[in-house]
Amino acid sequence: MQTEFVITAGEQPKRLDIFLVNREPNLSRSAIQRLIEQGRVKMNGQAAKPSQKIKPGDRIAFDIPKAEPLELKGEAIPLEILHEDDHLLVLNKPAGIVVHPAPGNWAGTLVNALLYHFEHSGGTVSTIGGKERPGLVHRLDKQTSGVMVIAKRDQAHRHLASQFKHHSITRVYEALIWGVPKKGHGLIELAIGRDTKERKKFSARTTNPKESVTEYKVDRRFGKLAAHVLLYPKTGRTHQLRVHLTSLGHPILGDPTYGGRKVTEIEGIEIPRVMLHARTLGFQHPATGETHEYTRPLPPDMVEVMQALEKLVPQKTTKGV
Known part of the structure; x- marks a missing residue:
């Protein structure tokens, strides 16, 4: 697929490979670098290098070969x-x-x-x-x-x-977040879409904002370091919960994409991954019309982080709002 565009005014100088990674969210930096090495990326009509700095007015042309998967095969992965x-x-x-x-x-x-x-x-x-x-x-x-x-x-x-x-699905999520919201219960209403600067992220800085609403409730506080929250998404946008909690100033622990390095470790506790769990899903059965609802408790890695936080601030851990 051939793509050509001109760097717009106001774009800050940066490496070509970094610029293209932000612009093409489905391609990794290594994939971008391979395309450049293969001569599929040209700057101002000349073969480009990954380290070249882009500037307003530069004309970029690149060719992404259509990715064709092999025939999908079943794999014996436990369910x-x-x-x-x-x-x-x-x-x-x-x-x-x-x-x-x-x-x-x-x-x-x-x-x-x-x-x-x-x-x-x-x-x-x-x-x-x-x-x-x-x-x-x-x-x-x-x-x-x-x-x-x-x-x-x-x-x-x-x-x-x-x-x-039509948002008639029942959904409840649990998350561990950085810091503690001032309000124990609230509604986040923030229209979001793909970020105009960083194409792998979603935010309110977008040309295509879509209504997004999340209700949250603080379930447990770990001093002022962190909190366990229940989340009730009223809409289902990509990265909605991660973006909405970040907009409150309380990104999800283990989510450096939206929270930076500070959320990957807290007081010596290493956070193994994004601390988000889809706890409950309820829906109307398409054949019987009956209401089905399924709930699974927190997985062990999230439980371990909570236990570590409790040991860190045992006298300050509080339950409820």
Whole structure:
């Protein structure tokens, strides 16, 4: 795919590879550097180097070859299945697994695990998501754990997707955050979209803002260092909870993308990943109309961080608002 553009006025001088990484969120820095080394990136008509500095007025042209995945294959990756019938499957996704294949992650994903499961159980999966996202009605970030629903039939997929679209799904998340909000309970209303400067991030600094609403409740305080919060998203934007908590000044622990280095370690406690867990998911069953609700407690890594925080400030740990 050939792309050509001119660096706009106001753009700060920076390395070409860093600029392109921010502009092309689906490509890693190493992938960008490979394209440059292959001669697929030109600056002002000349072959470019990764370290070249861009400036306003520079004309950039680059060619991204279409990424074609190998035929997706099932992989024997363990699944914690909470419920399964002819129409859908509910599971508890562990942190660290990517939900669907994409450039750089054609294998080892949740989809690969699901394909293996259905191949060996004789089940079907919805085709609406296409060959790369079969059955996926929604998704969780790689580092987020928790409850997900998978559609096994197209009719179930459409029914569940409609519930997500109209926000009739019950969703409760848990997070460990940096610092403690002044208000014990509140509503965050902040329209967000893809960031205009850093294309891998989402923020209010965007040309395409979309309404985003999150209710939060402080469940436990760890002195002034951190807090355990319950989150009730009223909309389902990409990175919504991470962006909204950062807008309060309380990014999620273990999320350097939005919180910087300060959230990766707190008073000597190393934070292993983004401390976010999709605890509860409730929906209307597409075939029976009955309400189904599934809850999974915090995974061990989040429990361990909470216990470490409690030991750090035992006399200051408080429960509730």
